[in-house]
Amino acid sequence: MSESKRKVALVTGAGRGIGKATALVLGRRGFDVAVHDIDASTAVETVALVRKFGVEAESYAADVSDREAMHGVVATVESRFGQIDILINNAGISSDRCPVEKVTETMFQRSIGVHLAGTLWTTQAAIAGMKRRSFGSIVNLSSVQALVGWPEGATYNAAKGAVLALSKGWAKEFAPWNIRVNVVAPGHTETEMTVRNDPPELRAEKAKTIPLGRYAQPHEMGEAIAFLASDEASFITGQVLSPNGGFVIT
Numbered sequence: 187m188s189e190s191k192r193k194v195a196l197v198t199g200a201g202r203g204i205g206k207a208t209a210l211v212l213g214r215r216g217f218d219v220a221v222h223d224i225d226a227s228t229a230v231e232t233v234a235l236v237r238k239f240g241v242e243a244e245s246y247a248a249d250v251s252d253r254e255a256m257h258g259v260v261a262t263v264e265s266r267f268g269q270i271d272i273l274i275n276n277a278g279i280s281s282d283r284c285p286v287e288k289v290t291e292t293m294f295q296r297s298i299g300v301h302l303a304g305t306l307w308t309t310q311a312a313i314a315g316m317k318r319r320s321f322g323s324i325v326n327l328s329s330v331q332a333l334v335g336w337p338e339g340a341t342y343n344a345a346k347g348a349v350l351a352l353s354k355g356w357a358k359e360f361a362p363w364n365i366r367v368n369v370v371a372p373g374h375t376e377t378e379m380t381v382r383n384d385p386p387e388l389r390a391e392k393a394k395t396i397p398l399g400r401y402a403q404p405h406e407m408g409e410a411i412a413f414l415a416s417d418e419a420s421f422i423t424g425q426v427l428s429p430n431g432g433f434v435i436t
């Protein structure tokens with residue numbers, strides 16, 4: 187095991203959508219990328235695309251809500267690449283999209299498990315190595331849903347709101363080790379998550395509520411995430427960046 191000369195990024199949920207786009211932006215910018223997803227085959231596809239940028243990439247399959255599994259992924263990535271400099275906690279599932287009376291224990295456990303516990307366990311596993319090297323940058327994915335009131339999304343709102351609070355606390359907790367923690371809270375982004383749930387007519391209606399008049403493409407989130415993760419953002423920690431086309435302006 188030797189320390190990589192290039193910076194190493196671990197991106198969770200990088201088999202498709204925003205995570206995949208982020209892995210590609212990071213690869214293009216010269217980072218080695220550990221591509222994680224619950225779906226092994228999509229992670230392998232992302233790896234092949236990232237390697238085209240001439241950097242190293244490997245795939246890792248695990249359920250992000252499984253503490254032991256994610257500690258195992260982090261240990262395997264560290265043994266393969268020598269270190270994790272950048273952690274992108276991106277893996278996610280759809281919002282509940284139902285009134286609170288219909289929320290089930292399974293929905294609650296899945297949403298909290300994937301978004302909140304997944305972010306917690308993966309960070310917990312990666313933080314020891316970052317502290318040892320007094321260097322690290324973590325970007326956690328929240329959502330515009332956590333910034334404005336959003337009906338019929340109780341478990342998603344709760345989990346994404348918790349990710350915001352967790353990140354702000356960690357920004358102060360980890361600062362003495364030169365580890366930065368920031369949040370990207372995407373607005374409407376055209377990924378399988380939104381395309382699967384909303385037919386084209388509904389997406390067109392929703393696009394009218396966005397001042398820029400369209401959904402974001404996943405790479406537009408990837409650029410924002412990669413910026414916060416990179417040394418260009420070296421004095422930025424504890425902040426929330428929401429690329430949302432003007433949907434939320436505070």
Ligand SMILES: NC(=O)c1ccc[n+]([C@@H]2O[C@H](COP(=O)([O-])OP(=O)(O)OC[C@H]3O[C@@H](n4cnc5c(N)ncnc54)[C@H](O)[C@@H]3O)[C@@H](O)[C@H]2O)c1
Nearest residue numbers: 199201202203204224249250277278329374375377378379
């Ligand atoms: N698309 C949007 O409009 C939007 C808006 C706000 C926030 N977000 C957030 O951005 C992140 C990425 O969303 P996306 O739109 O790319 O979604 P997506 O459904 O296209 O991709 C999510 C990825 O996460 C993986 N994943 C799901 N459950 C997992 C688990 N238990 N363990 C490991 N991997 C798992 C999936 O296999 C998939 O590859 C999520 O956290 C989502 O909540 C998305």
